[in-house]
Amino acid sequence: MTQGYLDLSQLKIKLKESLEEISAEINKGIKTLNNDSYCVLVELKNLKDKFEQVGTMAASFYLNNYLSPYTDKYLEISTCIQHLSHQRHGALIVIERKDGIASLIQAGTIMGATLTSSLLESIFYPGNPLHDGAVLIKGDKIYSAANVLPLSNTVSGGKKIGTRHRAALGLSEKSDALVVVVSEESGVISFAIGGSLFPISVTSSYI
Known part of the structure; x- marks a missing residue:
């Protein structure tokens, strides 16, 4: 751990x-x-x-x-998003669960690399050519990066939400995928599942 x-x-x-x-x-x-x-x-x-x-x-x-039933690397993901949050590096991470999502996204760059916190974090480092778009995780592998997700028209609390959050909601509305978002503006971590968005405090030591 x-x-x-x-x-x-x-x-x-x-x-x-x-x-x-x-x-x-x-x-x-x-x-x-x-x-x-x-x-x-x-x-x-x-x-x-x-x-x-x-x-x-x-x-x-x-x-x-x-996360835990679908990847043994869930603590690596948690560590990564906490680091990204503190650095205010925006991120969009899709964890595929039971539903295949290939038909729902515009595929990016295939990686097929073993998931580690440091590798996942490096993808979203500003200036990295793969940092825009979403990383797709299948099992314990970073399957691909720079994927484009469908956007939702959902608003939160009567306010428009950013593109990353709309993308997270959009995919979660069409599949059982879990999508993690790190806001580059606030550093706040959220995750989307089942068409709903759940924020997690950036100061939390529990993730």
């Missing part, structure tokens, strides 16, 4: 513990409502912050949970 990262079983335990803590605080807040002199607004703010942290943790857990 990569140093500094939790495996799936540890992450599940941490997620359960955090939810139990939130549940206990909610019950405590309900009881304090009987005290008219006690203001629960501060507690609600703390709960909101904790819910966001748990949401990040849950997204991280399910990302690796969705």
Whole structure:
């Protein structure tokens, strides 16, 4: 396991513990409502912050949970996207699952290389001729790079989203592929699956 990262079983335990803590605080807040002199607004703010942290943790857990049946290199992918996030290097990574996606994408450059974090990271280094477009991962191999994905017309929260995110959603709407996006503007990591986009905090140590 990569140093500094939790495996799936540890992450599940941490997620359960955090939810139990939130549940206990909610019950405590309900009881304090009987005290008219006690203001629960501060507690609600703390709960909101904790819910966001748990949401990040849950997204991280399910990302690796969705990846692990289809590639033994899921921790390599997690390590790579964390590095890309910190460097604000944009990335678009497709992990093929049960559905073949050859007919849904415009094929790029065939690689057929064993997946490593360093190789995957180097592909998205600015100036690399392969950094535009999506990397396609099949099993434990980087199958190809610079692939073009179908774009979605979906908007998020009433706002238009960037091309990488539209591409991630577009492919996830047409297949069961999991698509990871790193924003070069914010460094935020997201993944698309089943036509939905799930953000993961850049500061998370759980992915």
